Amino acid sequence: MTQQIPLIDVKAQYAPFIPQIKAAIDEVLENGQFVFGPNVTAFEEEAARYLGVRETIGVGNGTDAIVLVLNALEIAAGDEVICPAFTFYATAEAIARVGATPVFADIDPHTLNLDPERVAERVTSRTKAIMPVHLFGRPAPLAELAELGLPLIEDAAQAFGSPEIAGVGIASTFSFYPTKNLFGLGDGGLVATNDEGLAERIRMLRFHGSKAKRVFEYIGTNSRLDEIQAAALRIFLRELDGWTVLRREAAERYRELGLGDACEVPADEPGHVYHLFVSRSPQRDEIRAALTEAQIGSGDYYLPPLHLQPALRYLGYSEGDLPETERAAKENFSVPLWAGIIGEQQERVVATVRAALGVPA
Ligand SMILES: Cc1ncc(COP(=O)(O)O)c(C=O)c1O
Structure with missing residues (x-):
């Protein structure tokens, strides 16, 4: 009988690490800190070092990562963000969810990424940012897009591990959905940025706009990377x-x-x-x-x-x-x-x- 070949064999990737993952989960159980525990802090530091950025913020998923960046930049109704239409729905959905207008620019047929010339044609006085997607793991043309003089928000959900990305735009967002190159055991996401003020706002926005549970400074949300995901992600980041x-x-x-x-x-x-x-x-x-x-x-x-x-x-x-x-x-x-x-x-x-x-x- 012919053997099936799957499109992606996620289990083949993590199977050798199951004993390590179990030990890490055991430690979380012993520790009892399921939210904002030591693994989240450590993973944020390790991911920042890996990506070569000053700050990373662990969040609930890659879609929230984009929404939180847009919220922190106060991009909202009346604003436009240029992005591709050849990407996963979440890219444009996040823009629409904050009330802004996704403006679609066409792609380069060979790289399948945004074509900077088409992007330039779409810029108006209302354009607040460009959101390139590093589609299928291939870096978008960040240097050419940066020449347009607008903030770049990189949707890097599909490209963790590429040395060419992150830190170029004002922020980069990642997803740890289980089929991604760096993946968790469920949903998870990350924002990476060199802008410390922006990082501080995103850190507050992911927890109801608050630094500590008592005073609430913004209308935020609840979107945190949880401790068990962070424990697994620390193991996988090393691989x-x-x-x-x-x-x-x-x-x-x-x-x-x-x-x-x-x-x-x-x-x-x-x-x-x-x-x-x-x-x-x-x-x-x-x-x-x-x-x-x-x-x-x-x-x-x-x-x-x-x-x-x-x-x-x-x-x-x-x-x-x-x-x-x-x-x-x-x-x-x-x-x-x-x-x-x-x-x-x-x-x-x-x-x-x-x-x-x-x-x-
Ligand atoms: C390009 C792109 N943007 C955003 C997302 C959203 O990430 P998540 O599923 O973690 O919300 C994904 C993946 O699912 C994606 O491929």
Whole structure:
């Protein structure tokens, strides 16, 4: 019987560390400090050191991380934030949730990240920030976007571990959802910034706008990274660079095996941490059908793209407004990749894709 190859094997990544995770959870149980305990403080320090920023703030999830940054910057109704429509819904949802208007700019068809020229066309007197997404683990063009002179809020949910990100924009936000490159045992998120004043406000906003439980200075929320997540994240953070090496090697192997003869594969770039290995082909549906038939996991992303989602219809976009985004949403597909996928599995993936398109072996 053919062996199934999943799209992502999260368990293969954490399985060797189960004894360590259990010991860390035991320690939390002994300690009894489930909220704002020593692991959260230690993880925030270790993450700041890793990312090369002054401050990090642990929060409940990656969506809240974005909302809290926007709140702390007082971005609200009447303000515009430019972002891609080819990203997970949370990027634009967070902007809309604070009352501001997400303004969508089109993407570069090869990197699938925001195209700085398209962003420049969208700037108005109401633009308060640009929110690039480091999509699928590939750094967005931060230097070019910074030239536009607006604050950059990096949605880095998919790119923890890339040396090219964080600390460039005013703040970067991360998600520790279990399939991410750095992941927790449930939901979790982080804000990273070099701005100490901003960090202080976010630290208060994540706990009801208060420094200590008695005086409440802002309307905030309750969104904290919990102690058990932080204990696991500390273990995984130590493994992250090793995992990133494995991800980059796996990506290189797909290129060497000739996946690129059958479709457009992502070009290698320094700092790409391959959260997902996303290629594109006009025959994406045939390719995915063949992979499913061969019991190989695959994915496709963001169709309909955000400007055509029902909840964002009020923004007034229609089909054809973002041609590269719309084309990418119809053509992209991911193939299996995680830290630990082996050559034989990748050979089967490539052979299946090539066969689906009639590309000789
Ligand atoms: C680009 C992007 N932004 C934001 C989020 C939201 O993160 P979370 O699911 O932790 O709220 C995610 C992931 O889920 C994401 O991929």
